[in-house]
Amino acid sequence: MLDQSYYTKADEIMDQYGRKPASLIPIMQEIQGAYRYLPGELLSYVADRIGVTEAKAFSVATFYENFSFDAKGKYVIKVCDGTACHVRKSMPVLEALYAKLGLSKTKKTTDDMMFTVETVSCLGACGLAPTMMVNEDVYPCMTPEKAAAVIDQLRGGAGIDPE
Incomplete structure (x- = not known):
């Protein structure tokens, strides 16, 4: 209700x-x-x-794929798995996010409703691969370490520097 x-x-x-x-x-x-x-x-x-x-x-x-009936976290993280991103190792970025947040392919949102992690087919930033987005912000040239740092910054409430 x-x-x-x-x-x-x-x-x-x-x-x-x-x-x-x-x-x-x-x-x-x-x-x-x-x-x-x-x-x-x-x-x-x-x-x-x-x-x-x-x-x-x-x-x-x-x-329409952009509509969701599932409640999402405050920060929706989209990891690109399009061809360019996949070839440049976007899956280790996704796995690092899953590990850091205690999520998986079947559990996409943290219990505290802070983070939701999804994969998408393309973010339209192939030249910056691998990329991820947090809400409306694009993060280029991601590594597992950079992804973990973004999570730490979001948890701390600090401004995020994608580099």
């Missing part, structure tokens, strides 16, 4: 975009931007209020 504040926020977002079926995707994007995931219960609420079926809303949400 979600807190009432989620519904209040959803109402504000729907008012901003208009309570019409064509607003479904922008509303979902805005909700995910606010909470770092798309709560299923809230999606049902939105669907009812804008006049689309739950099935339609959930089919849209599952079609």
Whole structure:
């Protein structure tokens, strides 16, 4: 059961975009931007209020890869495993993050909801491979040691220097 504040926020977002079926995707994007995931219960609420079926809303949400029904940590770390990054050893970076954070392929978010680690097919920074992102910040030429240092800086709340 979600807190009432989620519904209040959803109402504000729907008012901003208009309570019409064509607003479904922008509303979902805005909700995910606010909470770092798309709560299923809230999606049902939105669907009812804008006049689309739950099935339609959930089919849209599952079609697009960027929508997630899983709660994510404060810091979402994306490790690129595209060809350039893979060849330049992005997997040891991923393994170092898993080890440092106690995560795995099946457990992607820390219990304290601070970190979520994901792999992505491409970050569009092939010349800087291997790369990773933390929220919206790109970190080039990563090594397992640099990745661990980024985690330490994030835990300490200090500013992050990707170099």
